[in-house]
Amino acid sequence: MTETIHISAPGRVNLIGDHTDYTGGLVMPMTLDARTTVVGQANPSQMWNLISLDEPVSLSIELPIQDPSSVLPRWGRYVAGVLFELGQLGIEVPGFTGEISTTIPIGSGLSSSAALEIAIARTALSIAHVELPDTDIALLCQRAEHIASGVPCGIMDQLCIAIGQPNAATLIDCHTLEVQHIAMPDEIEVVTRFISHRTLAGSEYSDRVADCQNIEGIIGPLRLARISDAENIADQRLSRRARHVITENQRVRDFASALSQKDFRTAGELMVASHASLANDYETSNEAMDQAVKTMMNEPGFLGARMTGGGFGGCIVGIRHRT
Numbered sequence: 085m086t087e088t089i090h091i092s093a094p095g096r097v098n099l100i101g102d103h104t105d106y107t108g109g110l111v112m113p114m115t116l117d118a119r120t121t122v123v124g125q126a127n128p129s130q131m132w133n134l135i136s137l138d139e140p141v142s143l144s145i146e147l148p149i150q151d152p153s154s155v156l157p158r159w160g161r162y163v164a165g166v167l168f169e170l171g172q173l174g175i176e177v178p179g180f181t182g183e184i185s186t187t188i189p190i191g192s193g194l195s196s197s198a199a200l201e202i203a204i205a206r207t208a209l210s211i212a213h214v215e216l217p218d219t220d221i222a223l224l225c226q227r228a229e230h231i232a233s234g235v236p237c238g239i240m241d242q243l244c245i246a247i248g249q250p251n252a253a254t255l256i257d258c259h260t261l262e263v264q265h266i267a268m269p270d271e272i273e274v275v276t277r278f279i280s281h282r283t284l285a286g287s288e289y290s291d292r293v294a295d296c297q298n299i300e301g302i303i304g305p306l307r308l309a310r311i312s313d314a315e316n317i318a319d320q321r322l323s324r325r326a327r328h329v330i331t332e333n334q335r336v337r338d339f340a341s342a343l344s345q346k347d348f349r350t351a352g353e354l355m356v357a358s359h360a361s362l363a364n365d366y367e368t369s370n371e372a373m374d375q376a377v378k379t380m381m382n383e384p385g386f387l388g389a390r391m392t393g394g395g396f397g398g399c400i401v402g403i404r405h406r407t
């Protein structure tokens with residue numbers, strides 16, 4: 085009898101360090117309990133047949149994948165993107181018949197698409213009897229995301245999901261891809277709150293990536309830049325964008341050391357400063373998110389709150405004393 089595969093991958097929430105990953109900066113996300121699960125069996129055909137409990141139309145695609153960006157239904161592009169990238173690496177994957185389910189809210193900025201990519205990649209590698217390092221899996225899923233959604237995302241979501249450990253934040257240097265797992269102190273609870281549905285495709289996300297490319301054309305790599313470099317940029321918009329990235333990288337460093345010293349007040353203040361920088365300098369927040377952050381900060385026990393992820397909607401995240 086053919087073995088039944090059962091593979092899942094978690095969503096993620098970013099504690100601090102947003103819009104830094106695609107310039108090789110620092111980020112500190114953590115995995116969620118919510119997960120996307122793939123259950124099914126390899127088959128001797130060249131077909132991948134998948135149903136998703138959250139989507140009305142099922143997916144049927146034939147290997148080798150030629151053009152993942154035109155696959156329908158659209159959710160299938162994430163699957164096709166991953167299978168295409170595995171093909172590019174010369175990995176021969178058999179057919180598969182299965183079912184996808186998720187407890188990650190879709191389109192809420194908690195990386196449901198990256199979780200789907202990682203779960204599919206691990207499923208495909210398992211039935212192909214091939215092992216790849218977590219970092220390589222994350223990189224191939226990032227390329228799949230670019231193809232599937234057209235969004236030029238960084239590596240944060242895929243790498244956190246591929247490598248993150250339960251109850252620990254994942255401090256990632258997005259230039260070297262070095263990862264440090266930082267246990268979340270027991271005294272602190274992380275709270276994620278949904279604000280609105282959003283998709284980064286068609287948002288200003290790619291404009292921000294383009295701004296950063298322009299900035300780097302002027303002052304060199306943002307990850308190495310100082311605040312004085314940002315101040316020297318004549319274009320005021322680009323100067324503010326640069327200031328966000330440079331100060332956000334420093335906030336990630338400071339947040340990591342505040343957590344390890346159990347200085348939760350400072351950690352919370354850094355989250356609030358991160359939100360202000362994303363709202364004012366980077367302009368990826370909106371009124372509903374700004375308001376939600378204020379409301380959260382007025383609730384008992386909260387030390388910090390901020391928008392999380394790409395922005396333009398999605399979720400906010402906060403930390404509070406565990407009661």
Ligand code: GLA
Pocket residue numbers: 101102103104105106237238239240241393394395
């Ligand atoms: C999205 C992208 C990530 C990252 C964040 C912002 O989640 O997928 O790569 O850029 O936005 O920090």
